Each structure stands twice: as C-alpha cells, then as structure tokens.
Amino acid sequence: MAASSHLTSPPSPGRPGFLLGLALGGFFDGILLHQVLQWHHLLSGLDDGPLRDLRLQILADGLFHxxxxxxxxxxxxxxxxxxxxxxxxxxxxxxxxAVLAGFGGWHVLDTLLSHWLTGIHRVRMDVADPLPWDLLWLALFGLLPLAAAAWLRRGAARGPGAGVAAVAVAALAVVAGLQAAQPPAGGDDLLVVFRPGVGAAQAMAVLGRIDARVVWTDRGGAVWAVKASPQAPVGPLYRGGALLVSRSAVSLGCLSWSQRAGR
Known part of the structure; x- marks a missing residue:
C-alpha cells in the first residue's frame, strides 16, 4: 500500500522551481550584463585570435540564451x-x-566555473581588478538567494499552497525570456553581419546599394549598424556577403545590444 501511495503521489514543485530559478538566473545575467550594461560577452575572457571576432562572441551569447x-x-x-x-x-x-536555490546556484556556478576556473569572462572586463566585482556579484545574487532558500525550507511544512506563486514564477520566466530576445528601446538601426573575408571597402560598397548610413562598426569590420529606410531591400546585402541582417529580435537578442561593445 505504501509503495502504491508513493507511486501515485503528485510530483513535487521543487524540481521545476529549481530549473526555473536557473533559467531566471541566466536571463538576469544575460539581460543585465550582456545587453544593458555590456560589461562582458560570454567569451570575453577568451578574445585572443579568432575569438576577437564579434560574430563569434554574439553567436556564443545567442547559444547561451x-x-x-x-x-x-x-x-x-x-x-x-x-x-x-x-x-x-x-x-x-x-x-x-527551489526558485531561489536555482537562481543563487546559477550565480555560484557561474562565478566558480566561468569567472575563476575557466576565465571565459568576469563580471566586469573593463576594470583593472575584476575580483571585487566578482565577489560582490557572488554575494548579492548567489549567496544571498541561497540563504533565503534555506530559510524558506525550514518552514516548508506549513504555509499556503503554491497556486499564486506558481503562476507568478511561470509568468516571470516567460517575461524574462521575451525580454532577453528584444532589441533595445529605440534601437531602429539595421544590424548587418558580414561573412569572413568581406573587407571594409566591400562592405561599404554593399551598404551603399541600399543608401545606408553607417552608425558604427566593430573593430574587425564584421558587424555594422546602419541607418536605412524601412523599405530598403535586404537582398543586395545578402548577395554582397551578409550572413545576417536584423531589425528585430531574430538576432537572438545580444546582436542588437552590441553597439557600445562593438566600438
């Protein structure tokens, strides 16, 4: 009887809560640090040789999302x-x-693995000593949520059900996912990524076919932001060597946020 009761008992909300907390931690990291503040890309610490190419940095960020x-x-x-x-x-x-444990656990793992063991990025890549920023980030968004999760678990035998909390957590995850894919507010630039081998002169000539005005380009000349008419055709850009032309969230989010990082 006990085994039958165990088999028919409903699944615990702990596992889905932990996974949603992990996802929220990743979205929070990506939206705030990759996009809004632009303190790093996923692979900013490995920017030697071909990894200096902004295309690869953006691709890694997109795969992360x-x-x-x-x-x-x-x-x-x-x-x-x-x-x-x-x-x-x-x-x-x-x-x-469980959500707080997932959120905090994400930032602890990110600090240990990404910041310190592999060094693929730090919280801030533009400061002389990134360690204090790593430690502050770890304390605020890693250890503090984990401590709050431990406190909540101590009283888990009492308290209300999770109907409202479940709806709120699910909605937060959906909103965070949608926000991670959005271009910046007011970002009406056309973003163009050219394939390797397309030089600056060739890129300028291709952009001239749609009367585009250059706003900025990354140091490798691979990613260009331009002003162009909303009716401008993108066919000439692809025929001229473009790999990706984006006006919206189809760029996997981080491409449209890379103006300051690409300068």
Whole structure:
C-alpha cells in the first residue's frame, strides 16, 4: 500500500522551481550584463585570435540564451505536471525556495566555473581588478538567494499552497525570456553581419546599394549598424556577403545590444 501511495503521489514543485530559478538566473545575467550594461560577452575572457571576432562572441551569447530557453521550457513543463501538488500545505514555500536555490546556484556556478576556473569572462572586463566585482556579484545574487532558500525550507511544512506563486514564477520566466530576445528601446538601426573575408571597402560598397548610413562598426569590420529606410531591400546585402541582417529580435537578442561593445 505504501509503495502504491508513493507511486501515485503528485510530483513535487521543487524540481521545476529549481530549473526555473536557473533559467531566471541566466536571463538576469544575460539581460543585465550582456545587453544593458555590456560589461562582458560570454567569451570575453577568451578574445585572443579568432575569438576577437564579434560574430563569434554574439553567436556564443545567442547559444547561451537558447540554452536558457530550453531550461525554462523544461521547468514550465515540469511545473505543469506538478500542478496537483501545488495545493498542498507549504507548497508555496517549497516552490519559492527551489526558485531561489536555482537562481543563487546559477550565480555560484557561474562565478566558480566561468569567472575563476575557466576565465571565459568576469563580471566586469573593463576594470583593472575584476575580483571585487566578482565577489560582490557572488554575494548579492548567489549567496544571498541561497540563504533565503534555506530559510524558506525550514518552514516548508506549513504555509499556503503554491497556486499564486506558481503562476507568478511561470509568468516571470516567460517575461524574462521575451525580454532577453528584444532589441533595445529605440534601437531602429539595421544590424548587418558580414561573412569572413568581406573587407571594409566591400562592405561599404554593399551598404551603399541600399543608401545606408553607417552608425558604427566593430573593430574587425564584421558587424555594422546602419541607418536605412524601412523599405530598403535586404537582398543586395545578402548577395554582397551578409550572413545576417536584423531589425528585430531574430538576432537572438545580444546582436542588437552590441553597439557600445562593438566600438
């Protein structure tokens, strides 16, 4: 009987909460540090040789966001499957504790693996001593959420169900995912990424075919932001060597936010 009861008990909200917390941690990192503040790209610490190419940096950021979408989708699916357990006493505290554990765990792992062990990036790449920034980020967004998760777990046997909390967490994950894919406000520039081998003179000639005005370009001449008419055709750009032309979120988010980083 006990085994039968165990097999039919609804799944706990802990696992989906942890996955959603991980995804929220990744989205928070990507939106704030990669896009808004532009303190680093995912591989900013490995910018020797071909890795100095902004195309590869943006591609890595895009793949990072894609991975976060998969984690968030898995968390949302598991949360739906665990919906029968959300009405249990204390489920709300357990869910929020799991979300905070995932969020804090993401930043602890990111600090240990990305900042210190592999050095693929630091919180700030533009300062002489990045260690204080790493430690502050770890304390605020890693250790503090983990401490809050531990406090919530201590009272997990009591408290309300998780219906409202589950809806709020799911909505937050969806909103964060959508925001991660958005271009910056007022960012009406046309972003053009050229294939390797296209020189500056050739790129300028191709852009001239649609009467585009150059706003900026990265130091390698691979990524260009230009002003062009909304009706300007993009066919001449692709025929002239463009790999990607973007006016919107199809650029995987970080491309449209790379103006300061690309200068």
């Amino acid at each position: 894609a991975a976060m979408y998969l984690v968030a989708a898995a968390g949302l699916l598991l949360l739906w499957r665990a919906r029968a357990a959300l009405g249990q006493a204390g489920a709300g505290r357990r869910l929020l504790a």
